[in-house]
Amino acid sequence: xxxxxxxxxxxxxxxxxxxxxxxxxxxxxxxxxxxxxxxxxxxxxxxxxxxxxxxxxxxxxxxxxxxxxxxxxxxxxxxxxxxxxxxxxxxxxxxxxxxxxxxxxxxxxxxxxxxxxxxxxxxxxxxxxxxxxxxxxxxxxxxxxxxxxxxxxxxxxxxxxxxxxxxxxxxxxxxxxxxxxxxxxxxxxxxxxx
Numbered sequence: 001x002x003x004x005x006x007x008x009x010x011x012x013x014x015x016x017x018x019x020x021x022x023x024x025x026x027x028x029x030x031x032x033x034x035x036x037x038x039x040x041x042x043x044x045x046x047x048x049x050x051x052x053x054x055x056x057x058x059x060x061x062x063x064x065x066x067x068x069x070x071x072x073x074x075x076x077x078x079x080x081x082x083x084x085x086x087x088x089x090x091x092x093x094x095x096x097x098x099x100x101x102x103x104x105x106x107x108x109x110x111x112x113x114x115x116x117x118x119x120x121x122x123x124x125x126x127x128x129x130x131x132x133x134x135x136x137x138x139x140x141x142x143x144x145x146x147x148x149x150x151x152x153x154x155x156x157x158x159x160x161x162x163x164x165x166x167x168x169x170x171x172x173x174x175x176x177x178x179x180x181x182x183x184x185x186x187x188x189x190x191x192x193x194x
Contacts, residue, residue: 006070087157093179096186097162099148101175104167104191105145110136121188124135135173135193143169166193 099118105115107129118126150164158181166173174194179186 082182083184085155085158085184087181088091088182090158090181090186093152093154093162093186094150095163096179097152097164097177098147100177100179100186100188100191101150101162101164101166102145102147104129104193105147105175108193109145120186121191122182125188125191129191147175150171 034187037154047104082114103112103117103120106112107117114130117129121129146167148165148167150162153161155161160179162175164175166175176192176194177188178190180189181187
């Protein structure tokens with residue numbers, strides 16, 4: 001059997017011409033361009049999940065800024081206002097915290113005048129302590145007030161955070177205070193009694 005005449009041999013066919021190679025085209029190259037986005041997440045930090053409709057708690061703010069002590073004070077400003085004091089120039093923070101808590105609870109119980117707290121606290125806190133309603137467990141009863149434990153944390157130079165446990169009639173109550181080194185001594189700037 002023979003092939004049809006148009007398929008037999010290309011040279012035999014008059015219309016068949018050699019195919020010229022296609023002109024060379026540049027090859028396509030894929031270039032990956034990174035899109036700008038947020039910085040990569042640090043895997044060491046925990047992931048916070050957001051629940052729709054629920055507000056998230058903000059992290060606690062860092063301690064407030066303290067004035068820089070390495071900057072010299074102008075001569076005309078040297079005599080006015082409080083002077084911040086470094087920790088090395090202050091007495092023992094735990095003893096000052098215990099004294100503050102004891103005197104405050106005794107003043108609230110009516111065993112000493114509130115005016116004796118004036119050198120230990122800032123003017124704004126003294127005004128608040130003078131007008132504030134006292135906790136019932138401080139004012140009622142005749143059982144002695146005992147300060148059983150005082151713990152001190154110093155997050156910043158010249159700042160001490162004091163937590164204490166006060167006991168009366170077999171019950172424990174929490175007391176927290178913030179002490180700052182002002183004018184060469186510890187002064188309470190915040191106080192909370194539970």
